[in-house]
Each structure stands twice: as structure tokens, then as C-alpha cells.
Amino acid sequence: MLRLTADVRRQMVDHCLAGLPEEACGLLGGTPDPADATVLYPTRNLAASARLYTVDPLEHLKADRDAEQRGLELIGVFHSHTHTDAYPSPTDVAQAPDPCWHYVLVSLKFADPVVRSFRIVDGTIDEEEVEVS
Numbered sequence: 001m002l003r004l005t006a007d008v009r010r011q012m013v014d015h016c017l018a019g020l021p022e023e024a025c026g027l028l029g030g031t032p033d034p035a036d037a038t039v040l041y042p043t044r045n046l047a048a049s050a051r052l053y054t055v056d057p058l059e060h061l062k063a064d065r066d067a068e069q070r071g072l073e074l075i076g077v078f079h080s081h082t083h084t085d086a087y088p089s090p091t092d093v094a095q096a097p098d099p100c101w102h103y104v105l106v107s108l109k110f111a112d113p114v115v116r117s118f119r120i121v122d123g124t125i126d127e128e129e130v131e132v133s
Contacts, residue, residue, distance in 0.1 A: 001129040002076070002102045002117040003036045004028075009132050013113045015042040016080035016106040025053040025079040027060065028102065029067040032075050035102060039072060045079075052091060053079040076102030076117075083109055086116040088125050096120035102128070 004012075008028070016024040022045055029039035041063035046054040055077065067074050081089075086107035088096075096103055099121040107114040119126045 003131045011040045023053045028076040029072045078104035080106045
């Protein structure tokens with residue numbers, strides 16, 4: 001299970017909506033066990049695409065350092081799907097770098113954004129519950 005604060009969820013959805021028509025992306029900071037995402041790090045999508053995302057490496061480094069200073073870790077990545085469901089694409093699976101991370105997708109296909117989280121290990125996709133508190 002991945003727990004998000006209500007503020008982190010709101011910031012994530014807002015960042016994804018602001019990124020339209022391109023995919024938006026960012027990183028989640030928090031504690032890994034239990035998985036609590038308490039800090040959101042919105043980043044630029046260097047791919048500048050409606051179908052792909054690439055987290056800016058410099059912003060990734062800054063987020064990692066900030067999380068460390070707070071006694072936290074980067075525990076996942078999020079990105080939006082502008083026209084499809086919140087489910088990992090083959091490209092998302094191929095780009096999943098860390099089996100310990102949470103891969104959060106925000107679908108903007110409908111008026112109400114849908115937020116789902118997945119664990120991706122060796123190409124296997126497992127959905128996990130998202131709790132907002």
C-alpha cells in the first residue's frame with residue numbers, strides 16, 4: 001500500500017493538469033516502510049511529449065538531496081497519462097528503474113483525474129492500494 005497525504009495528492013494532480021497537453025512527471029519523497037509519501041517534487045518532463053516522460057536529472061538530484069536533508073527517501077515517481085487509463089504502458093515498464101519504487105499514474109482521460117499506484121519488478125506489474133489521509 002502507498003499512503004499519500006491529501007496535500008501531496010492535490011499537488012500531484014495539479015501538476016499533471018498544468019502540464020497538459022504533455023505528460024507531467026515528478027518524484028515522491030517519504031518513508032519506504034511503511035510507504036508514506038509526504039513530499040512531492042514536481043519536475044520538468046524533458047521529453048516534452050504527450051506520450052513519454054523523462055524526469056530532469058538535475059531536478060532528480062535536487063529532490064534526492066532535499067529528501068535526504070529531511071531524513072526521507074525518494075520512494076517513487078509519478079507521471080500523467082493524458083488520454084489513456086492509469087495503467088503502466090510497455091514504455092513505463094521498460095523505464096521502471098527501481099523495484100523498490102512506487103510507480104504512480106494519474107490519468108487525465110476523464111474530467112475527474114484517476115490516481116493509481118503500481119509496483120513493477122522484472123516487468124511484472126502489481127497494483128497496490130492508494131490511501132489518502
